[in-house]
Amino acid sequence: MSFQEHEKQHIEKNVKRKLTDTELQILAAEWSEHCSYKSSKKHLRMLPTTGPNVIVEKGYDSGVLDVGDGFVVTVHIESHNHPSAVEPFGGAATGVGGVIRDILSAGTRPIALFDGLRFGNIENDAHARWLFKNAVSGIADYGNCLGIPTIGGEVEFDECYKNYALVDVAAVGFGKKSKLIKNHANVDDLVLLIGGSTGRDGVGGSQFASDALEGEDRSAVQIPDPFIEKLIIEAILECRDANCINAMKDLGGGGLSCAISETAESLGIGIELDVKNVHLRESDLSPDEIMISESQERMLIISDPNNLSKIKEICDKFRIQCSVIGTVKEDKMMHVKNGDETIALLPADFVARGPLVDREKSKPEYLSKLPSSPSSKSEMSFSDILLKLLSSPNIASKHWVFRQYDHEVGIRTVIKPGFNGSVLRLDNGKFLSVKIDGNPKHCYIDPRQGAIGCFEEACRNVVCTGATPIGMVDHLQFGNPEDPEIFWTFMESIEGITDFAKFLDVPCVGGKVSFYNETSEGPIKPTPLIGVLGLIEKSPLLPIPPSNDDVILLVGETKDELGGSEYYEYIHNFIGGVAPKVDFSESKKNMKSVLSLISKNLLKSVHDCSKGGLAIAISELCIFGKIGCKIDLSSSLSYEKILFSESHSRYILIINKNNLNAIKSILSDDQCSFSEIGIFSGDQIIFESGSNQILELRVDKAENNYLNSLGKIIQNG
Amino acid sequence: MKVGVIVFPGSNCDRDMHHVLTDVFNLNAEFFWHEKNLPQDIDAVVLPGGFSYGDRLRAGVIAAHSPIISDVKKLAEKGIPILGVCNGFQILVESGLLPGVLLKNESLNFMCEWTNLIVNNNQTPFTNKLELNQKIPIPIANGEGRYFVDDESLNELKKNNQIVFSYENKVNGSVSQIAGVCNSDGNVVGMMPHPERAAEKAINQIDHKPSSLIFESLIETVGMKN
Numbered sequence: 014m015s016f017q018e019h020e021k022q023h024i025e026k027n028v029k030r031k032l033t034d035t036e037l038q039i040l041a042a043e044w045s046e047h048c049s050y051k052s053s054k055k056h057l058r059m060l061p062t063t064g065p066n067v068i069v070e071k072g073y074d075s076g077v078l079d080v081g082d083g084f085v086v087t088v089h090i091e092s093h094n095h096p097s098a099v100e101p102f103g104g105a106a107t108g109v110g111g112v113i114r115d116i117l118s119a120g121t122r123p124i125a126l127f128d129g130l131r132f133g134n135i136e137n138d139a140h141a142r143w144l145f146k147n148a149v150s151g152i153a154d155y156g157n158c159l160g161i162p163t164i165g166g167e168v169e170f171d172e173c174y175k176n177y178a179l180v181d182v183a184a185v186g187f188g189k190k191s192k193l194i195k196n197h198a199n200v201d202d203l204v205l206l207i208g209g210s211t212g213r214d215g216v217g218g219s220q221f222a223s224d225a226l227e228g229e230d231r232s233a234v235q236i237p238d239p240f241i242e243k244l245i246i247e248a249i250l251e252c253r254d255a256n257c258i259n260a261m262k263d264l265g266g267g268g269l270s271c272a273i274s275e276t277a278e279s280l281g282i283g284i285e286l287d288v289k290n291v292h293l294r295e296s297d298l299s300p301d302e303i304m305i306s307e308s309q310e311r312m313l314i315i316s317d318p319n320n321l322s323k324i325k326e327i328c329d330k331f332r333i334q335c336s337v338i339g340t341v342k343e344d345k346m347m348h349v350k351n352g353d354e355t356i357a358l359l360p361a362d363f364v365a366r367g368p369l370v371d372r373e374k375s376k377p378e379y380l381s382k383l384p385s386s387p388s389s390k391s392e393m394s395f396s397d398i399l400l401k402l403l404s405s406p407n408i409a410s411k412h413w414v415f416r417q418y419d420h421e422v423g424i425r426t427v428i429k430p431g432f433n434g435s436v437l438r439l440d441n442g443k444f445l446s447v448k449i450d451g452n453p454k455h456c457y458i459d460p461r462q463g464a465i466g467c468f469e470e471a472c473r474n475v476v477c478t479g480a481t482p483i484g485m486v487d488h489l490q491f492g493n494p495e496d497p498e499i500f501w502t503f504m505e506s507i508e509g510i511t512d513f514a515k516f517l518d519v520p521c522v523g524g525k526v527s528f529y530n531e532t533s534e535g536p537i538k539p540t541p542l543i544g545v546l547g548l549i550e551k552s553p554l555l556p557i558p559p560s561n562d563d564v565i566l567l568v569g570e571t572k573d574e575l576g577g578s579e580y581y582e583y584i585h586n587f588i589g590g591v592a593p594k595v596d597f598s599e600s601k602k603n604m605k606s607v608l609s610l611i612s613k614n615l616l617k618s619v620h621d622c623s624k625g626g627l628a629i630a631i632s633e634l635c636i637f638g639k640i641g642c643k644i645d646l647s648s649s650l651s652y653e654k655i656l657f658s659e660s661h662s663r664y665i666l667i668i669n670k671n672n673l674n675a676i677k678s679i680l681s682d683d684q685c686s687f688s689e690i691g692i693f694s695g696d697q698i699i700f701e702s703g704s705n706q707i708l709e710l711r712v713d714k715a716e717n718n719y720l721n722s723l724g725k726i727i728q729n730g
Numbered sequence: 731m732k733v734g735v736i737v738f739p740g741s742n743c744d745r746d747m748h749h750v751l752t753d754v755f756n757l758n759a760e761f762f763w764h765e766k767n768l769p770q771d772i773d774a775v776v777l778p779g780g781f782s783y784g785d786r787l788r789a790g791v792i793a794a795h796s797p798i799i800s801d802v803k804k805l806a807e808k809g810i811p812i813l814g815v816c817n818g819f820q821i822l823v824e825s826g827l828l829p830g831v832l833l834k835n836e837s838l839n840f841m842c843e844w845t846n847l848i849v850n851n852n853q854t855p856f857t858n859k860l861e862l863n864q865k866i867p868i869p870i871a872n873g874e875g876r877y878f879v880d881d882e883s884l885n886e887l888k889k890n891n892q893i894v895f896s897y898e899n900k901v902n903g904s905v906s907q908i909a910g911v912c913n914s915d916g917n918v919v920g921m922m923p924h925p926e927r928a929a930e931k932a933i934n935q936i937d938h939k940p941s942s943l944i945f946e947s948l949i950e951t952v953g954m955k956n
Contacts, residue, residue, distance in 0.1 A: 153840050157871075158781040160742020240784025243740055330763070331739060419842045419871040421927045422779075424746045438932055555935060 020044060023368040028359065035349060035356040038301045039364060042267040043274055046528050049367035052494040053526040056504065059511045064520035066483050066548075072196040072279035074115035074263060075186065076522025078484050080548060082441035085193060087186035089115040090449075090486040090544055091265075092527045096234040097151075097180040101144045105130075105151035105180045106237035107309050112184040113161065114263035114312060117246055120194035120253045121186030124423055125437055126156050127449050128166040129488075129542050130414075131179035135170050135406055135726055144178045145170075146727060151237070152182070153417040158239035159246065163418035164426050164447075165435040170406045171453055177532040181488050183449055183544045187439060192253060196260040198280045198315045204273075204339035205321075207328060208245045209238060209310035211268075212294030216306050241310040244331040249312060251327045257320040264311040270304045270364070272313045273339075274347050277361035280315075284361070285348040286339025300351045315341060377498035383458060383589040386575075391584055395656065395700070395708040398584055399628050402657075403715055404722035405583045408625045413724040432556045432637070433477040433621050434547065444549035446480035452624075453538035454577035455659070456506065459592040463577070464506035464541045465513045469595045469661045470623050471545035472517070476604050477619040477664065479554040479611040480547025485514065487524040487543050492536025494528045502539040503528075510541065516597050519545070554611050557618045558638035559667045559693045565642065566673075568680065568687045569603050569663030571627060571655050579625045580657035593660050599686070600662045606683040607664050615672045615679075622663035628656040628708070630665055632698055636716045641695035646702045656700065656708070667693075731773040731952045733759040736802070736818075738793040743779035743816065743926065750926040751776070755945045764793065768801040773952045774811040774855070775802060777818030779871075779924060789832065789874045790820030799825050811855035811951055812918045816872055819910070819920030828911055828920045829887065830879040836903030840873040844936070846898035847909055847923060851891050854916045855951035859943040865898065866940035868923040870909075875922040877904040877911070890914050895921055 016024070024032065024040070032040070046052060063069070068077040068085060075089035093108025109126060116123040130148055133141035145168075156163045161184075214236045252258050260280060264272045269291070277284045288300045294308065316324060321337070328335040342348070347364050349357035391398065402408055415430045427444060428436035434448040450471040456463030472482045487510055492499045503526075514521055530537045559565075575581050576590030610616050622630040635642050648655045668676055673689070680687045698715060700708040733751055737744045744761065751759035759776075762768055768775065782793035793799075799821075806812055806827055814822035822828045835841055847866040849857055860866075879887065884905060887893055895910035910921030928934040928941035 150839075157840055157873075158740070158742075158784055160780055238784075240740055240781065240786070243742065243781070243784070416843050417840045419840070421842060421869050421871055421924070421933075422742060422746065424749065424927050424930070424933050427932060 019370065020368055027363055033356055035301050035304060036359055038305050039270040039357055042270045042305045043364050044367035048267040048271050050526055051367055051369050052372050052528060054369050056507055059507065060521040061514050062520055062522065064518065067520050067522055070193065070195055072260065072262065072276060074118050076484060076486060077119060077193065078522060078546065079190065080439060080441065080443060083190050084439060084441050085121065085188055085190045086445055086546065087116050087119045087121045088183065088484065088486055088546060089523050090181060090183040090488045091525050092179060092181045092488060092490060094179050094527060094530055097148055097178040098144070100234045101147035101178060102151035103234055103237050105148040106155040107235040108180050108182045109152055109155040110237060110239070110242050110309050111263065111265045112182045113159065113242065116184045116186035117249055118261045118263050119186065120192050121188035122250060123161050123184050123246070124187045124425060125185040125447065126161055126163040127183040127447060127544065128152055128163060129181040129449050129451055130166065130168045131174050131540065132170055133175035134172055138175065140176060141170070142727060148178060148180055149414050149417055155237055155239045157419045159243045160422045162420045162422050162426055163415070164420045165430045166449060167451065168411050168414055169451065171538065173453065173538045175532055175534055177530065177537065179490060179530065179540060181542050183486060185447060194253065194258055194261050196280060198260050198282050198341045200341055200343050201318065202259055202315050202341040203318050203321060203337050204284055204286055204341065205314040205316060205324065205335055206291060206338045207248065207312045207314055207335045208333055209241045209308055210292050210294040210334065211298065211303055211306050212308045213298065213302060213306065214308055216302055235307050235309045238310055241333065244333050245310055245312060248327050248331045248333055252324055255323050257316055257324050258314055259317060260315040262313045264313060266307060268305050268307045274361050274364035276313060277345065277347055278365035281345060283342035283344040283346040283348065284339050285342050285350065287350045287352065289352050290336050290338045292334045292336045300356050304349065372494050372500040373497040374501040374504050375497040376501050386590055387581065387585040387587040395652065396710045399632065399708060399710055400714065400718055402579060402583060402625050402629060403632060404718040405579060406723055406726060407579055408629055409722040410720045411723065412720060413727060427553055428478055428555065434474040434480065436478050436549070436553045444553045446475040446478040446547040446549060446553065447544065448474035449542055449544040450474070451540055451542040453540045454582055455592045456541060457538040458577045458589065460502040460505035460539045461509035462592055462594045463539065465509040465595045466593055466661055467541055468510055468513050468543040469600055470621070471543045472604060473621045473664065475545050475547030476607055477621050478549065479608065480549045481608060482517065482519045482545050482547045484522040484546045485519050485543055487521060487541060488527070490527045490530050490537065490540040490542070492529065492531050499536055506539055506541045513595065513597065517601065554616065554618060559634050559640060560638060561640060561694050562670060563617060563693045564668050564670055564673055564689060565644065565691045565693065566666040566668060566676065566687055567627070567663060567690045568607060568666060568685055569599065570660065570686050571650065571658055571663065572660040573650060573654055574658045574660045575654060578657055578659045580653065595661045602683060603662045603664060603685055606680055606685045610676060610679060615668065615676050617667045617669055620665045622665055623659055626657040626659050628700070632715050634665065634667065635698050635712050636719050638693060639712060640693050641697040641712050642691055642693045642699065644691035644700045646700050646707060652707050731758060733757050733774045733776060734762045734768055734772050735759055735776050735778060736764060736798055737761050738764045738782035738796060740782045740784055741778055741780035743924065747776055747778040747926045750929055750945065754930055755949065762798065764796040764798045766798065768798060768805060772805065772810065774948055775805060777814040777821050779816030779818060782817055782821065790817055790824040793821045794824035803827065806918050809915065809917050811948060813856055814920040815924055815926065816922055819922055820874065822918060822920045827918050828913055829883055830877055830911060832874050833876040833878050834874050835876050841902060842869065842871040844869050845901050845923065847895045848898055850896055851894045851912065853891065854894055854912050854919050856919045856944050856947050857894060859947040859950055860940065864940060867934065867936040868925060868928040868941055870901065870923045872922055876902045877908040879905055887911060894919055
């Protein structure tokens with residue numbers, strides 16, 4: 014625990030006395046980067062956060078979107094990187110637990126989980142495989158037990174995460190607008206702590222996460238207990254239905270210190286609490302440890318004293334503990350007592366609003382040194398290259414992962430994981446489409462365009478299901494922000510995301526920033542992750558496998574943008590070149606036109622074209638339909654570019670011949686660039702240019718590589 | 731007619747089952763917390779899936795000692811139709827109402843995937859509207875779904891026609907690919923796959939009719955009795 018010079022001055026200026034040890038501990042937790050967002054807060058304000066669907070209330074930890082007919086959807090995203098790098102099972106599991114409680118805090122039931130996982134190279138690194146395997150087990154163990162389906166996500170491997178792990182979890186909730194918790198408190202209301210007991214696990218976790226990972230500080234890693242979490246969810250929702258909750262907050266990073274100070278600050282109240290009333294796992298916990306423990310599965314509730322007996326009755330039913338730890342005061346102070354002795358007494362806003370810092374930024378030197386193209390050509394044929402790419406862990410099917418997650422429970426999952434966006438049915442007859450996307454390879458080469466690209470890709474995926482984007486969440490993960498070059502990449506990313514969000518009119522309804530993601534080899538590549546929620550008013554476009562004679566139209570332009578592509582990195586082991594850039598007006602035009610084609614029932618299905626480029630997108634469709642294709646590549650670009658460039662704003666339309674003319678005329682009217690590139694037929698994936706055959710691959714061979722590679726690496730590794 | 735859906739601490743398919751019974755099949759279904767009593771005049775009981783007690787010790791073993799299980803046993807003796815799905819099946823096995831045991835899947839992993847069931851016994855209250863050998867596309871979602879009995883008990887099960895469902899393909903290493911069994915009277919049925927996840931067109935785009943017949947069989951049975 015240590016404070017920076019400007020923080021010491023801030024303390025001296027505001028508190029004219031020596032701080033107690035407890036106060037120092039509380040401030041160290043709350044003012045950590047993890048809790049205070051001291052480097053990023055000023056800049057996050059640039060993101061557009063309002064819109065016709067957005068509902069804003071005091072103290073929400075999740076974004077709330079109105080989906081009509083009296084219903085709302087809530088969403089939040091978090092990461093649990095440091096803990097997962099030390100103890101992947103527990104770290105990933107508690108990551109799931111934390112984000113779920115943020116959804117619960119708003120008074121909504123969590124209905125779906127998504128996770129973005131990133132590790133080192135699992136093909137040659139046994140430790141990376143161990144991290145990957147156990148993080149997946151941790152997520153499965155936790156989500157499955159709760160009965161919350163994990164319905165989507167992404168998995169990526171890159172050398173930059175060697176000995177490290179990024180575990181990002183997004184959760185979606187659903188509920189009635191009338192049952193949202195409208196956080197408020199009256200003087201003399203009771204402050205209750207419900208759920209798991211407070212122990213030594215996770216002491217100092219938020220500070221641990223606000224520094225580069227050096228030692229394996231296991232006590233800073235929390236221990237998961239999904240069974241208690243499940244009981245808390247049901248108990249809290251019963252308390253909500255009985256109107257017993259005035260305000261609610263999850264205990265996460267910074268434990269009680271953060272929950273108390275942030276609640277008091279956001280509601281403009283004071284809270285007096287006695288640590289002796291906190292139910293403990295270990296009787297010899299010191300008051301300071303109680304205040305900063307990050308033990309999981311705990312919720313803070315503010316309730317009218319008249320409701321206490323009802324709350325106790327509900328907690329008794331579920332056999333979970335409930336302690337009255339304090340009361341609401343008028344004085345806006347955070348007052349912590351240990352029996353009769355006052356051990357901390359500070360203004361709540363002073364604690365909750367840590368001093369922000371201005372970080373220097375400068376364009377990283379590496380950017381001007383990146384080579385523009387590989388020095389030598391590959392000896393391999395395009396057919397062999399495609400076959401190899403299909404087995405790349407970044408491209409191969411993630412079936413091995415998502416079959417370990419219960420993605421059906423809740424019986425809302427209309428479009429299952431593994432293909433574009435996942436779709437949930439809602440109780441008002443509408444559907445919610447969700448996708449999360451990241452792309453550190455693009456972001457490393459061009460932080461701004463890379464971040465916009467992740468955003469566009471997530472939008473594209475929900476559009477492919479027939480959904481209109483209505484909100485987004487962002488999770489920005491970088492190395493040490495004190496390094497001006499890293500901070501520059503952060504600023505580029507957030508500015509890019511802001512520009513695109515404003516252009517599309519898609520508000521940012523939640524997010525998180527995670528800094529200090531460093532490995533022994535240096536910082537991770539910039540890894541912003543964007544989650545997009547889309548709403549479908551009538552019915553989703555289901556992924557129907559292509560069949561014989563279906564025509565393939567490619568909407569959008571393929572450009573000379575191989576930088577950061579899987580082709581450059583996996584085949585050529587080459588980092589450099591020009592990363593894909595989103596053309597804003599093309600992006601909007603294509604989204605709009607594809608959505609209008611879907612709403613007119615003209616399309617059989619649509620597939621997003623992204624990682625691995627056109628060759629991979631087409632192969633995925635062939636594998637899905639167990640059918641070959643014949644594609645004509647005539648273009649001014651070289652074959653490798655047209656096959657593997659990962660240019661954005663592209664959609665592959667699978668259509669019945671009879672609809673071809675109607676579709677073409679709509680696309681022309683909308684001024685979208687498109688081309689009819691071929692048909693599905695036979696049992697070979699064939700790409701040609703005029704009479705020149707470029708690539709030929711049997712679908713069953715492609716399928717074998719695509720479906721089984723990831724499982725084989727894990728099993729044989 | 732009234733169907734009781736039992737809720738244990740950690741049940742998580744209870745609301746799904748209730749939704750299908752009420753909203754899809756218009757049955758009168760009611761939740762019963764595991765510490766409550768079941769009314770004697772109830773027409774059928776469902777033990778839904780989930781992770782009762784977080785699967786601690788062994789899936790289903792703690793819930794099998796819940797107060798409500800003694801009522802379930804009495805109703806079972808009276809011939810009332812009782813269905814256990816997934817964790818509900820594990821609880822019925824652990825409480826001795828059904829033979830056998832459910833072990834960790836051969837893959838040692840949780841498995842969530844669609845599979846085909848084959849109907850082996852269409853004489854139970856939950857299968858009487860299905861054809862023998864009819865295929866049912868249905869999802870499984872479990873970590874401990876591998877059915878096991880010794881050879882002697884297996885012969886007994888076959889002799890008494892107690893194998894209700896089997897998997898079309900090898901899925902998890904179950905003995906004789908068994909997916910569901912019944913008691914010797916045939917009124918208590920347990921199955922690992924989830925019929926409540928397959929009985930609606932919106933959720934089951936392959937074919938929701940076979941799973942619907944599991945619920946329609948119950949309506950047929952109880953309707954006839956009334």
